[in-house]
Structures are given as structure tokens and as C-alpha cells.
Amino acid sequence: MQYHVDGHLVDADDAALPLDDRAVTLGDAVTDTVRVYEGTPFAWETHVGRLFDACTALGFDPGVGAAALRERIETTLAANDLADALVRVSITRGRGDDVDPAAALPDAARLRPPNDPDPSVVVVADPAPESDAPPTLQTVHVRAIPPDAVPAAPLTHCRLDAVCAQAALRRAAPPDGDPADEALLLDADGHLVSGTVCDLGFVDGEAVRLPALGDRMARTATRSVVRELARDEGLPVADGAYTPADVRGAEEAFVVGPSVGIRPLARLDGVPVGGGPVTDLLSRRFADRVASTCGRGREL
Incomplete structure (x- = not known):
């Protein structure tokens, strides 16, 4: 499998975010799961609107437009030869600002959102589920x-x-x-x-x-x-x-x-x-x- 990380396809085993990415350290990221049928993301406008609204609610720009984000999804699907899939899109706030160790409370300062976020975008695709049993x-x-x-x-x-x-x-x-x-x-x-x-x-x-x-x-x-x-x-x-x-x-x-x-x-x-x-x-x-x-x- 290949994932799409920050604009590039990478093998799943090699896909990674920096340890100081705020998604890793703080869960400071948004995500949504999109169902793809015959290569087309279903209800795409609703999904991308939710993602961008969530970024706005958390106070950062996603750093990618709707068209570019959809293109990354389509690239990921093609790389994995998937037409019917569940696609998970994540947008992180990115890495935090350097914190002055001499600050009165450097651990508190580390929690503050960076002044100039550099978001990371990750796209992961899996085959669509097969069961249709009532849950x-x-x-x-x-x-x-x-x-x-x-x-x-x-x-x-x-x-x-x-x-x-x-x-x-x-x-x-x-x-x-x-x-x-x-x-x-x-x-x-x-x-x-x-x-x-x-x-x-x-x-x-x-x-x-x-x-x-x-x-x-x-x-x-x-x-x-x-x-x-x-x-x-x-x-x-x-x-x-x-x-x-x-x-x-x-x-x-x-x-x-x-x-x-x-x-x-x-x-x-x-x-x-x-x-x-x-x-x-x-x-x-x-x-x-x-x-x-x-x-x-x-x-x-």
C-alpha cells in the first residue's frame, strides 16, 4: 500500500510524520473518512466543507484547496489500484514553534499553537468493506x-x-x-x-x-x-x-x-x-x- 504524505506518495511502511508534529504530540489535527465508489468520492463537497470548517474551528488554515486535496485522493487511489475504498484524510497543524527553554513555563508555551502553522496533509486508502449485515x-x-x-x-x-x-x-x-x-x-x-x-x-x-x-x-x-x-x-x-x-x-x-x-x-x-x-x-x-x-x- 502507498499513502500520500505532504504531497508525495510513500510506501506505507515508510510513511511518517515528525515526532514534533502537533498531531503526534497533541492530537492537533482534523480528519474525516470518505467513501469512494467507482473512483469518485461520495458527497465530496460535504466532506471537504466539514474538514475546512473543522480547521477554522481550531484556528488554522488547511494549507490546501479542495481541488488539490481531491487530486491527492485520486492519486492515492490510483497508486493502490482502488476504485471502491474508504479514504481517511488528515490535516495536521504541523510542527510547533521552537520554545525558549528559559521561559517561565516552557511546557505551557509548547502547547500554544504556532504563529505560522505549516500543515501536513495525509491521505490513506483502504479497500471498501464487504459486509452488509445490520449492526x-x-x-x-x-x-x-x-x-x-x-x-x-x-x-x-x-x-x-x-x-x-x-x-x-x-x-x-x-x-x-x-x-x-x-x-x-x-x-x-x-x-x-x-x-x-x-x-x-x-x-x-x-x-x-x-x-x-x-x-x-x-x-x-x-x-x-x-x-x-x-x-x-x-x-x-x-x-x-x-x-x-x-x-x-x-x-x-x-x-x-x-x-x-x-x-x-x-x-x-x-x-x-x-x-x-x-x-x-x-x-x-x-x-x-x-x-x-x-x-x-x-x-x-
Whole structure:
């Protein structure tokens, strides 16, 4: 495999960032995962907008434009002979300023963002996942990082809430069984936020319901696609402060994300939920959107 690091293709075994890059030392970077179908990044404008908005929220310029970033993705795909893939794009703030060891608190000064950032851009591509099985989710005690603590937290390299959630998922697995496929993160008040790599929606009454995020960025770009598809079909979309109990008692529920598209939720906390006519409709419309926008040489 070859990765794209700072404008150059390198063998995966040789790909590296400097040890003083702020992504390595502090998690000071943004990232997003893009699904590629037939060589075309799906919902590209939404993805690149999220990445650049996250850079703005953290206070640095990405140092690359949308067209150049897409070209690096296409170069990476071609180098690895991949047409259907999951592509992870990372933009780091780069290396920090030299710190005067005579400063009163040099370790504090090292935390400050550099005055003149020199961002690094990394593109990694993997073959697209093959499974289409409905996933299972498990609520965990870990809480999502609040937006007033870390702006754009779901898109930063600071993913310790997701790491801790996956660790909790493993600990909760029965001794003779496997853990659920995904952990469900809540906010400090116990309301739904997202999974560690996906977003969640459900159907109750006549509305498609999504967790209200406030100032929090969505975990995936696919969530906005769901909203568009629902409205195109005349389905009302309601954002609210929902709990896991709301999902467990829903008529149908689904997960969304770059690796799954739109897929029924099999179980939440061991309780069967499943899809239904609305989930099936959204899934079909999602497939139609992919077919109409993703083809070699076709722009979104």
C-alpha cells in the first residue's frame, strides 16, 4: 500500500510524520473518512466543507484547496489500484514553534499553537468493506467530548472518547460472546450523540428523528445526506434530545456512515429494533444517489 504524505506518495511502511508534529504530540489535527465508489468520492463537497470548517474551528488554515486535496485522493487511489475504498484524510497543524527553554513555563508555551502553522496533509486508502449485515449497538458509560471543551471534536485526532467507548464495549461483552459492533455515545445529560464511527437515526410517528447536536459537529457527513433524502421524499426530519430508550422503542432505526451507507439497526442494548419501510426507502434513495453521482470522471 502507498499513502500520500505532504504531497508525495510513500510506501506505507515508510510513511511518517515528525515526532514534533502537533498531531503526534497533541492530537492537533482534523480528519474525516470518505467513501469512494467507482473512483469518485461520495458527497465530496460535504466532506471537504466539514474538514475546512473543522480547521477554522481550531484556528488554522488547511494549507490546501479542495481541488488539490481531491487530486491527492485520486492519486492515492490510483497508486493502490482502488476504485471502491474508504479514504481517511488528515490535516495536521504541523510542527510547533521552537520554545525558549528559559521561559517561565516552557511546557505551557509548547502547547500554544504556532504563529505560522505549516500543515501536513495525509491521505490513506483502504479497500471498501464487504459486509452488509445490520449492526448492533451498545450504550456505554463514556460521554462524548462536549463542543465547548474541544471544538469540532468528532473530526479531530483527539478521539479518546471513541477509544474509551470501544474499550468499554469490549469489557461489556459476555464471556462467551462477541461485543456489539458499535458503541453508542451520549452527552453529559444522557442524550444520544452518535456512535464512534457512525451516526444514528430512528423513525417514530411520521418523522425521521436525529439527535440534536447543537454546536457539535456530526460524526459523519452521511448524516446530512440522510436529511436531504428524507426531505426529498417529503418526510419530516425532527432533531431532538433523545435517549436510548426512544430508539429501543422506535418503529424502526438505522445507522449511517461512510462504511455502512444507510443500514437497519439490528439491536440496541440487546433489544431488537430493526428497519422498516422508511429505512428501506432511505436506503434505496441512498443507493440511487450513489449511482447518479459516483462514476469514473463524474463530478458530484
